[in-house]
Amino acid sequence: MPFLHITTRIDDHPYDSLLREKGGTGFPTLMFLDPGGRKLMRYRGPRTVKGFEESLGDVEEFTALLKRAEQGDKKVAGKLFIRQLELEWFSFEEATRRYKKLTKVSGKEKKQIESLLVDTEVRTITKDAGRDEDKCLSAGKHFLGMWKDKQIPGSDAQLYSFWLFIANYAEEEGDKKLFKKTVAEFKKSVGTNRQYRKALKVLEERLENFTRS
Amino acid sequence: MRLVTPMKAATVCLLLASSVLAAPQSLEDKYEQKLAKRFVRYGGWESDYDVARARAKKEDKVLFVYFSRSYAP
Numbered sequence: 001m002p003f004l005h006i007t008t009r010i011d012d013h014p015y016d017s018l019l020r021e022k023g024g025t026g027f028p029t030l031m032f033l034d035p036g037g038r039k040l041m042r043y044r045g046p047r048t049v050k051g052f053e054e055s056l057g058d059v060e061e062f063t064a065l066l067k068r069a070e071q072g073d074k075k076v077a078g079k080l081f082i083r084q085l086e087l088e089w090f091s092f093e094e095a096t097r098r099y100k101k102l103t104k105v106s107g108k109e110k111k112q113i114e115s116l117l118v119d120t121e122v123r124t125i126t127k128d129a130g131r132d133e134d135k136c137l138s139a140g141k142h143f144l145g146m147w148k149d150k151q152i153p154g155s156d157a158q159l160y161s162f163w164l165f166i167a168n169y170a171e172e173e174g175d176k177k178l179f180k181k182t183v184a185e186f187k188k189s190v191g192t193n194r195q196y197r198k199a200l201k202v203l204e205e206r207l208e209n210f211t212r213s
Numbered sequence: 214m215r216l217v218t219p220m221k222a223a224t225v226c227l228l229l230a231s232s233v234l235a236a237p238q239s240l241e242d243k244y245e246q247k248l249a250k251r252f253v254r255y256g257g258w259e260s261d262y263d264v265a266r267a268r269a270k271k272e273d274k275v276l277f278v279y280f281s282r283s284y285a286p
Contacts, residue, residue, distance in 0.1 A: 001277065003276045003277065006260065027280060033276040
């Protein structure tokens with residue numbers, strides 16, 4: 001069922017922030033949702049009939065997994081939870097609560113879940129901080145603690161927020177060494193991603209000014 | 214009484230016309246323009262989220278969402 005969502009920026013336009021709510025960041029974004037509005041897949045493949053048909057197969061596989069879990073099949077719980085975390089269905093608190101309840105999880109699944117929980121934590125904190133300066137600095141401090149504990153996110157989107165918030169915190173604290181180290185990590189992890197090249201350039205300029213000051 | 218010369222009148226008309234042409238479009242106009250695009254009118258796209266979800270539920274289908282914007286090109 002094709003649905004066209006248009007972000008208008010018109011005051012009180014219904015569902016104008018739907019893209020952001022579903023975790024999208026740019027235009028155009030293609031996504032599969034279930035009738036309840038839950039994200040089933042972010043489509044990143046080729047814009048061809050074949051590409052869309054193949055992705056529909058993946059969507060069907062995921063919805064079948066959901067049905068099996070709803071019918072009480074505990075064997076699929078781990079696999080399903082991993083897909084849900086990848087699709088950003090839960091906040092960090094909700095994800096942690098659900099993870100504690102999971103009983104049948106293999107060692108491999110556990111490793112994957114714990115890695116995805118780091119991404120979920122970074123996403124939740126970043127979203128909560130919004131544009132509030134104090135919250136952003138506090139998030140940066142928290143991420144620094146995660147870094148020290150070797151809790152580093154895996155996805156580029158979360159890595160971007162992670163390093164950027166730490167860099168802002170380092171600047172606020174006047175910690176040049178930390179700022180430099182953070183910019184180097186930013187470059188190493190997402191520096192080759194075209195989406196973040198401009199941000200890297202800005203960070204490098206900030207580093208230069210900061211070092212000179 | 215001072216009369217406006219034809220040259221002055223023409224200049225004012227031209228200025229008014231150009232200001233109308235250069236007037237920034239409202240967000241509402243941009244949205245309407247987007248909806249009027251050929252791919253929207255003939256592509257079978259539903260543009261109301263509530264209607265789309267209700268139809269998907271009734272027809273037991275998933276939504277294939279194309280996120281676009283009208284506030285900028």
